[in-house]
Amino acid sequence: MWALGAVGGARGAALAAAAVTAVALAVLAWRRARPVREVLFFPSRPCCIEALLAEAAQPGAPARPCPCPLPSGDTALSRLVRRLLSARRSLDLCLFCFSCPQLARAVQLLHRRGVRVRLVTDAQYMGLHGSQIGRLRHAGIQVRHDQHSGYMHHKFAIVDRRMLITGSLNWTTQAIQSNRENVLVVEDAEYVKAFQDEFERIWEEYNPTNYSFFLKGNK
């Protein structure tokens, strides 16, 4: 009786475990299937993103505590970084101004991980002090820029051709820590397609074969 009870109990426990697993998988699938809809407002509290970068570089590796005094809590910046680091295949960036070293490290990490990164930026702002464009080019990331008098003023990113990250935020530490800014994170095929098409148009238009170089004295 005891033995039977034990067998019945074991069977029951196995059934319960299977049920719990099934429910957990269903919840996971539902959460995965639910498209991302997020709004981030800035300024963001300064935060340490070392743990996020380390986890993205070596998933599952034991975390080493960062000696910096910044907290590593949940902030608008850490959420933005998480969304970027979710890229597996491609990251298309269309950024007026990119001088935030933390975001540049995240982009470089993705590039090293084999994600195809393409970056379009503004010619007048890419050479300013603190710009990360040179560093990213040096790391081997493809960068193209405009040749117009108007600004390439977009501030959007597309992750894996499925998630759009767009708003008022230039990717600068000043904007992240001091300005009132917004960023929408949208996993919506219609919006993503519109921005992806715009990216491809600009990427082709800014192809270096179309650049013209003016020397001083020439007209």
Next chain:
Amino acid sequence: MWALGAVGGARGAALAAAAVTAVALAVLAWRRARPVREVLFFPSRPCCIEALLAEAAQPGAPARPCPCPLPSGDTALSRLVRRLLSARRSLDLCLFCFSCPQLARAVQLLHRRGVRVRLVTDAQYMGLHGSQIGRLRHAGIQVRHDQHSGYMHHKFAIVDRRMLITGSLNWTTQAIQSNRENVLVVEDAEYVKAFQDEFERIWEEYNPTNYSFFLKGNK
């Protein structure tokens, strides 16, 4: 027989007309119920918006041709203006930079029409040459601004607390006609609520009773 046929024909025609009307009303209701989802890309071709403003000022009045040489076709700017002019009750504006006279005229027109317009802007940019803020204040529109060192860098509008207009576009003629810019028009309760809450937070924080004035020489 002929008389009967004529009566039957008239009844049939009436039924057909009723059916057509019902279908037309159903289509109209469906189109109205369908939330707006639009992406506008700039630069926009320069265009004349006089006809749009005239129609909004006096709906149904006979259109007077504008003597300006600009076309009045369908452009990103004309679409943006149409969305703004659809306001019936309220227009909440949160704009880093507002120097476009055409958009200022649209906002003034709404104010005159009795729409409650509130405007939040950036203290450092509102005084620049060409800014429309003084003109709008002079017209009686409520304006509040920040007192921070960081920028109030948002560029969004909320129409009737139901339609969000947001993106990279500052409301300047340079941005509209020369820059690469994007504007999302979203009629989605979740996104609108997030931005409306942000607007109310800022509106309260920038209440003039909280302003502090520093005189030269004081510390």
